[in-house]
């Protein structure tokens with residue numbers, strides 16, 4: 001009996017040992033398989049919408065810049081060569097992204113702001129060529145589209161030095177260069193978006209692309225250094241504003257190109273609205289993901305992560321363009337000052353004055369309320385017996401003088417409709433001014449309701465006659 005028990009015990013022990021060995025082996029195999037699977041996925045990027053051309057010009061030097069992956073050593077620095085290559089596309093609003101060379105074949109990577117991507121982020125350490133990239137892209141856009149079809153808004157916190165000669169051009173609809181102009185420029189952009197939404201709504205268009213009339217050009221907004229805007233209006237306000245404008249600007253025919261040295265410390269929320277990352281050199285590999293959305297190890301073989309690109313000045317103009325999981329490393333054409341001035345002189349001058357950017361609201365808290373958040377909330381209002389676009393415009397107009405809203409029948413009417421629904425002054429205030437609405441806004445709603453309940457004689461007459469104050 002004892003011997004039998006020993007035998008059974010030995011058998012169980014032997015089985016457990018075998019199971020343990022298998023488990024370890026199997027676990028290792030499984031991990032290796034997952035790693036191999038991840039590598040395969042990374043090496044076979046999904047088909048991209050940014051595309052490349054076989055060159056029309058035959059004399060391009062196919063050598064690549066040392067240590068810069070597929071980036072071309074000597075990209076053509078003549079805009080006519082770019083134009084010559086891009087003749088092959090039939091897409092609208094095309095941006096040249098840069099040149100690459102694979103096994104001796106040179107190609108120009110490019111994409112359309114309408115068909116291929118929407119908003120673009122451009123990053124890279126100082127001197128990596130961000131301004132150069134944007135200037136070439138925008139110059140090309142202006143030379144290929146009349147001012148009636150394309151307008152630029154240049155918000156350049158770097159005192160406009162990179163944009164000398166652009167202010168006078170008919171393509172430029174807004175030019176903000178001084179620090180005090182930055183916050184009003186953002187308000188102007190929100191107003192533009194609201195006006196566009198109103199026009200599109202009147203024309204029963206869900207998207208700008210459907211709009212048939214010719215009075216709504218594509219508006220391309222370039223923000224040259226995000227951190228300067230952050231200093232001017234505050235991080236939280238900027239994040240809220242960007243989130244609203246990037247989300248709703250797209251359907252209104254507005255595209256943002258946002259540049260900064262690194263997106264590392266900036267909110268990830270608004271960045272989810274950006275569909276193309278143009279990423280130059282970064283000194284640290286933990287900056288790879290914030291600047292491209294791809295972790296260092298997930299880069300496909302077609303591109304180098306920003307931290308592996310050659311650093312400027314040798315690596316100036318080298319960028320990895322990342323869209324989803326697809327990425328390519330390119331070098332941009334550098335249009336020098338002489339050529340730039342010549343090309344700018346071909347663009348028509350403006351006939352009308354630029355908008356005057358009044359002194360900014362000093363408090364960050366008073367940035368446009370009529371942004372996405374209240375508009376989305378308003379759009380969900382079940383009883384639409386007031387015009388939400390007019391209300392949004394009104395809120396924006398009285399941003400710094402909210403007390404004066406009390407004189408508006410539209411405002412008071414909207415307050416009473418929303419209060420009946422929400423049963424909370426603070427709730428209505430949040431609906432109108434966003435989630436950070438201050439307590440004084442709740443008081444304002446209360447006052448509006450009191451006034452609506454006890455209108456003065458003139459207001460009663462106006463109400464009876466059906467006119468809007």
Ligand SMILES: Nc1ncnc2c1ncn2[C@@H]1O[C@H](COP(=O)(O)OP(=O)(O)OP(=O)(O)O)[C@@H](O)[C@H]1O
Pocket residue numbers: 124125126127128129130131132133261316317318331332333334
């Ligand atoms: N495509 C390019 N090819 C070669 N050199 C370039 C290219 N682009 C830029 N450079 C060089 O790099 C310099 C810096 O470029 P640029 O001012 O565009 O960089 P930046 O990233 O905007 O810098 P910063 O953040 O400091 O403003 C340019 O003066 C030019 O000499």
